[in-house]
Amino acid sequence: MTENLLRDETSPYLLQHRDNPVHWRPWGDAAFDEAKRSGKPVLLSVGYAACHWCHVMAHESFEDEGIAAVMNERFVSIKVDREERPDVDAIYQQALGLLGQQGGWPLTMFLTPDGEPYWGGTYFPPESRWGRPGFPEVLRAMAEAWSSDPDKVQANVKAIRDALGKAAEAKAGDGSLPLPLPLIDRIARRLVRETDPFHGGIGEAPKFPSVPVFLLLWRAWKRTGLEPFRRAVLTTLVQMSQGGIWDHLGGGFARYSVDERWLVPHFEKMLYDNGQMLELLTTVWQDEGDPRLEARIREMVGWLLREMRAAPAADGRAGFAASIDADSEGEEGRFYVWTEAEVDALLASDSPLFKATYDVAPGGNWEGHAILNRLGSLDRLADADEERLAAARATLLQARASRPAPARDDKVLADWNGLTIAGMARAAAALAEPAWLDAARDAFDFVAANMAGPDGRLRHSWREGRLRHPASLDDHAQMARAALVLFEVVGDTRYLEQARAWADAAERHYADPAGGYFMSAADADALIVRPKSAADNATPSGTGTMAEVQARLWLITGEALWAERAGRTIASVSGEIERNFYPLATLVNAAELLESGLQIVIAGTADADAMLRAVWSLSLPNAVVTRVDGDAPLPAAHPAAGKGPIDGRATAYVCQGPVCSLPLTDPERLRADLAGRYRGRGTAAA
Numbered sequence: 001m002t003e004n005l006l007r008d009e010t011s012p013y014l015l016q017h018r019d020n021p022v023h024w025r026p027w028g029d030a031a032f033d034e035a036k037r038s039g040k041p042v043l044l045s046v047g048y049a050a051c052h053w054c055h056v057m058a059h060e061s062f063e064d065e066g067i068a069a070v071m072n073e074r075f076v077s078i079k080v081d082r083e084e085r086p087d088v089d090a091i092y093q094q095a096l097g098l099l100g101q102q103g104g105w106p107l108t109m110f111l112t113p114d115g116e117p118y119w120g121g122t123y124f125p126p127e128s129r130w131g132r133p134g135f136p137e138v139l140r141a142m143a144e145a146w147s148s149d150p151d152k153v154q155a156n157v158k159a160i161r162d163a164l165g166k167a168a169e170a171k172a173g174d175g176s177l178p179l180p181l182p183l184i185d186r187i188a189r190r191l192v193r194e195t196d197p198f199h200g201g202i203g204e205a206p207k208f209p210s211v212p213v214f215l216l217l218w219r220a221w222k223r224t225g226l227e228p229f230r231r232a233v234l235t236t237l238v239q240m241s242q243g244g245i246w247d248h249l250g251g252g253f254a255r256y257s258v259d260e261r262w263l264v265p266h267f268e269k270m271l272y273d274n275g276q277m278l279e280l281l282t283t284v285w286q287d288e289g290d291p292r293l294e295a296r297i298r299e300m301v302g303w304l305l306r307e308m309r310a311a312p313a314a315d316g317r318a319g320f321a322a323s324i325d326a327d328s329e330g331e332e333g334r335f336y337v338w339t340e341a342e343v344d345a346l347l348a349s350d351s352p353l354f355k356a357t358y359d360v361a362p363g364g365n366w367e368g369h370a371i372l373n374r375l376g377s378l379d380r381l382a383d384a385d386e387e388r389l390a391a392a393r394a395t396l397l398q399a400r401a402s403r404p405a406p407a408r409d410d411k412v413l414a415d416w417n418g419l420t421i422a423g424m425a426r427a428a429a430a431l432a433e434p435a436w437l438d439a440a441r442d443a444f445d446f447v448a449a450n451m452a453g454p455d456g457r458l459r460h461s462w463r464e465g466r467l468r469h470p471a472s473l474d475d476h477a478q479m480a481r482a483a484l485v486l487f488e489v490v491g492d493t494r495y496l497e498q499a500r501a502w503a504d505a506a507e508r509h510y511a512d513p514a515g516g517y518f519m520s521a522a523d524a525d526a527l528i529v530r531p532k533s534a535a536d537n538a539t540p541s542g543t544g545t546m547a548e549v550q551a552r553l554w555l556i557t558g559e560a561l562w563a564e565r566a567g568r569t570i571a572s573v574s575g576e577i578e579r580n581f582y583p584l585a586t587l588v589n590a591a592e593l594l595e596s597g598l599q600i601v602i603a604g605t606a607d608a609d610a611m612l613r614a615v616w617s618l619s620l621p622n623a624v625v626t627r628v629d630g631d632a633p634l635p636a637a638h639p640a641a642g643k644g645p646i647d648g649r650a651t652a653y654v655c656q657g658p659v660c661s662l663p664l665t666d667p668e669r670l671r672a673d674l675a676g677r678y679r680g681r682g683t684a685a686a
Helices: 012-016 029-038 052-062 065-074 086-098 135-148 150-167 181-192 211-224 227-242 271-288 291-307 340-358 383-400 414-431 434-450 473-490 493-510 542-557 560-571 582-596 608-616 667-676
Strands: 042-047 076-081 107-111 117-121 321-324 408-413 459-463 466-470 598-603 623-628 651-656
Touching: 012 076, 012 408, 029 042, 029 076, 042 052, 042 086, 052 065, 052 135, 065 135, 086 107, 086 117, 086 150, 107 135, 117 135, 117 150, 135 150, 181 211, 181 227, 181 582, 211 227, 211 271, 211 582, 227 271, 227 291, 271 291, 271 321, 271 414, 291 414, 291 434, 340 383, 408 414, 414 434, 414 459, 414 473, 414 608, 434 473, 473 493, 473 542, 473 623, 493 542, 542 560, 542 582, 542 623, 560 582, 598 608, 608 623, 608 667, 651 667
Parallel strands: 042 076, 598 623
Antiparallel strands: 042 107, 107 117, 321 408, 408 459, 459 466, 598 651
């Protein structure tokens, strides 16, 4: 078959390539069967719609008739959207790492007709430059190796296959307590030494948000009261919030910064980054009360609701879209940057204040243009000046709307929506914004109603009414976590029951009998290996999130089954912790929750809102909230079972382990009790 077969796909990324002269095939048995019949190797290209270098390689190579002819003659070419098939991407990214190369996108891998990799790379230019071989040269070399040096190809295949299999093995510890608190303290101390004390973030450029790591450090501040932990988190959030990685006009964080100061972003905006950042900003703001952080929370939610709601399903509900592209009019960042002359023309007398505050100067601060940022003036100005700046930003945002906008990838992904629903629900509770909570509940209902099969199990991707691709572990883990956050905020037991169902589905279909979880289900399409990792990447790991879900279910229900599952999940990789703790922050945070979580029970309905406001006024990263009325008493195994309201008033019980506080009926006494349980209380709680 000699044609491009991507035209019937739903992925915006795949559809971007439907008119390439390359005879692309979507991932599936048909493509590999074609390779087996023809005796050709497979060229696998993996990317995503918002990826700048994916666009560059597409324009330079995949749209080139000559290069496409070589691909069509010598290979069966398969194009994969890594956001639709994270399992496929995970396997071949890991394979590339085993070849000693840095991963990334576009991912370019050369496979046997059985899907086994024998060589690969990322971006290749159309001719040799920057120390990289030209793509046509690579194509010919890989085709020649396949046809003329099969022994070397098979040696590579075997080495990679064996290493991939070994990487999926459980790495349990010595069978003692999975992660004791002294070990978690040591991990936090080692991590805080890796943070940049001047600009925040981890290490040097490029810098990524690394949200699970900074949640770990914030937890360490709350647990120990040691100021370096607090300072590392605050420095990072303030620098990011004032830097160019934040869109100061429209809202939203870009994926990462190419410099150490957070000035120059890689301009694509990903839903998963912003969902995580929303929760981290809220968690820190609850104690600090920093108006800069509150502004970012409000602006981010505004952006999510204005620009990131996907088209509604037939039932009127809508989830959140995946991303916004880095490029417009063929250039990265063109939509977002300014010249001094443009600012002067639009702002008139307010221009001097705006330019001084947002780093707009002759010649710009990046490639002749200005990336708006407040790194030179981190503090808030006087209220009158801030009002003038807000009006100026609105003027520039309106002008920016007339520019050709970057494309939006509007597919809905279950796991990324789970991250965003949880973040928005927590922000809604903390800042008393019921409309935000309504939006979070609507997105949750969209996923539950439109992205589950008849068996109740989730699917991964939805677009334009079409549900695609088996769910990953992350889909069930993140949506179960979102359900538990909504249960804490709203008190509706249907969220608790849905979390149970998705957690049970993960146990049935993704659990490894040797410990931990596979990324793909046991009944999913066969891959060369079932990918398995507890490591965080751009998103929190599914395994670490499952451990948190299980710990929360135990704290809410008192059912030992969930504690046992959480303990096994953590123990399955505890042998890796001290050697390679950095990518395991989500799992470490879950271990602390399991070991020392607080159970806050609000019994009764009269004045319950006042008690809940006291709870949500504090940063309580290690707490679980349960609302109880007479119709839904606590399970018998819960330490607060049988406890109820006093004198008809809503009454709080704060439990740790089997011990609960005396009944608390005054919101301020509840707040004082909770604040006193943490050594690090933040400025607002001190």
